[in-house]
Amino acid sequence: MKKTIQTVKGTREFYPEQMSLRNYIYEKVRSASQAFGYQEWDGPFIETIELYAAKSGEELVKKQSFVFTDRGGEEVTLRPELTPSLARMIAAKQGELTFPVRWWSFGPFWRYEQPQKGRTREFFQWNIDMLGVNSPEADAELIAVGAEFLRSVGLSPERVRIYVNNRRLMNAQFDALGISDKNRLDVANLVDRRSKMDPEKWDAYALELGLSQPQIDGLKIMLSDFDLWKQSDELSRTFSALDAMNVREYIAFDPSIMRGLLYYTGTTFEAFDTSGSLKRSLFGGGRYDNLLEDVGGQPLSGVGFAMGDVGMGIFLQEAGLLPEFEPSPAQVLVTVFDEKLWLESYKLGAELRSEGLNVMVYPEPAKLPKQFKFADKMKMKAAVTVGPDEVERNLVAVKNLSSGEQVIVPREAAVEEIRKVL
RNA sequence: GAGCCUGUAGCUCAAUGGCAGAGCGCCACACUGUGGAUGUGGAUGUUGUGGGUUCGAGACCCAUCAGGCUCCCCA
Missing domain, CATH: 3.40.50.800 (Anticodon-binding domain)
Structure with a gap:
């Protein structure tokens, strides 16, 4: 090796062994999606930055997307997520699609991040969504697809759990505590960090946000109340449906799951590796009500989630659940x-x-x-x-x-x- | 965008500022009609890259690149 040209930072090279893992995940993703009748689709890998500027976070658009100028002088970006493309494509054919739409996709995405274990600048992501039905049972179906995927790769409920929460339930709780709309985003962020921060630091941060001591105490009570979901008709119906779909053992209610503060409006959920000392997020999603309107479509509610291949691949490997690699396709x-x-x-x-x-x-x-x-x-x-x-x-x-x-x-x-x- | 750690043979790693090494793997032979075992021998390399300090640098200093940890972020 006299002279080597390095790979672009954060990109990945798929030697046959890694390629077989990628294909394994793809096969399992496809099986789980198709078992529920979802159709495979895809969008462009390159989009205009405006598509994301509309409603994706500032962090994403300004700092974490690969943006460059093409030869024609247009500013383009390698797609950092799929949902905006989905919303546009649905909106464009809203009058001719057969609803409910059940679509899934598995393809490459790029984010300009600091690479570390489980996080690269180039990754594959499974996206799956249902649009046109707004019901707790539809939410449950998406969660069930995720659970069936976990089951199909050999992950038991002891090892992985899908935590479910609901934005409307939380908003009602925030209202009851007298937390103002102005503070809602910050408080949601605070709640999201409950398990990630030192309790003392968490208290200090809460005070910084201007919460009163009674409000902080109220939040803590709320966050330790794992029966809170019983107050939500939506979640009660979702859990009943999950029971009927035979995946209830993978599911748990968790009031600290907030996720995507940007467009989720109802039930949200996130799957975690619970076998290690620190929880590793494997996939997450939820219900979004306003996405189609944002790109000029008629109001249409949807629910979906996304899963990256990198974290899942590492998890499966560490769990000893990878199929044996067969070097030669010829035996x-x-x-x-x-x-x-x-x-x-x-x-x-x-x-x-x-x-x-x-x-x-x-x-x-x-x-x-x-x-x-x-x-x-x-x-x-x-x-x-x-x-x-x-x-x-x-x-x-x-x-x-x-x-x-x-x-x-x-x-x-x-x-x-x-x-x-x- | 910020801080810290690491970078030596294909891999895992040694080497007090003083001759760059081991194990595994690789190649050859023992073995000219048959693999996994064993033995013998062989090649590993601009110590990530570029500067600097020094009689002398893999080691110390600066810069840079990469990937690992943390902050940030997690759409």
């Missing part, structure tokens, strides 16, 4: 005996492929031990050899690489023999 190696029989091996390989097997032929007449070692490293299951003896009598030698047993069979029986080994 069969045809060896090359010597230069004279080289093309005979290619011929055999073609025959086996025509029978539907994935077959790799060693690319040169190397020593057989070397070829077998290669098959081992690639974790292949069978090696097939045609040497002078076999060719003469129209035979092939099929070796089971895990047991070490080799049988010599007529060439026509090779496929059948190989299938026994796979």
Whole structure:
């Protein structure tokens, strides 16, 4: 390595092993989405900054998006999230789509962040949304899709939990405590940090925001009341529906879940890894009522969530839940005996492929031990050899690489023999 | 955008300011019709990059790049 050109900071290189993990997550995401009847879709990877300026946070637009000027002088950005594109696309065809719309997507996003573990500048994200139905049961369905995904990758309720809360319930609580609208965002932020901050610092921060001691005490009581959801008809119905959908064990009410202060208006939820000492967020979402209007559509309510591939990948790996990596898509190696029989091996390989097997032929007449070692490293299951003896009598030698047993069979029986080994 | 830690062989890591090393992996051979084991031998490299201090720098200083931790943020 004389001279190397570095990758762009925060980008990711997918060697085959990482690519198989990405594809594994994609497959599970697709299965969970399709099991509930959601359609796959996607938007542009490049958008104008105005799309996000409308209602995404200032932090996102000004500091955390990849913005640059194209050759035509237009300011464009690599998409940092999908929901605004979704809102625009729905609004554009609002009159012709069949509602309720159930859509999901899995694609790349970019955010200009400080890279650290679990956080890169380039990542893949699963987005899934239902639009056109505004009900606690619809909220429950989205949560259930998330829960079924968790179940499908082998994550048990002991390991991961989806915490659910509701903005309207919280607003009612804030009203009861006499917390002004002006303070609402700050207080929501305060509530969100309850579990992340030292209790003493949390108190000090609360005082800083101008809350009175009775208000702070009231908040604390509220935050430790895990039966609070019973006061909310919405959440009661959502939890009943989750029970019916057989995912209730993955769900818990948590009054400190606030999330997206920007456009969530009803139920919000967030999945956490509960196995470690610190909670790691795995996905989150909620109901949004005003998104379509913001991009010029007719009022339309929706609910959805998003999950990044980076954190989920690390979590699955640490939990020992990754499927074993198979280096070679071909489980069969045809060896090359010597230069004279080289093309005979290619011929055999073609025959086996025509029978539907994935077959790799060693690319040169190397020593057989070397070829077998290669098959081992690639974790292949069978090696097939045609040497002078076999060719003469129209035979092939099929070796089971895990047991070490080799049988010599007529060439026509090779496929059948190989299938026994796979 | 701010602070701190780290960067040495393909990988994991050693080396008081004084000859750059080990284990694993890799390659070759033992073994010219068969892998996983074992043995023997071999190659690892501009110590992230660029400056500086010093007789002498992997080590100390400055800058820079990267990724890790924290703040921020988490749409």
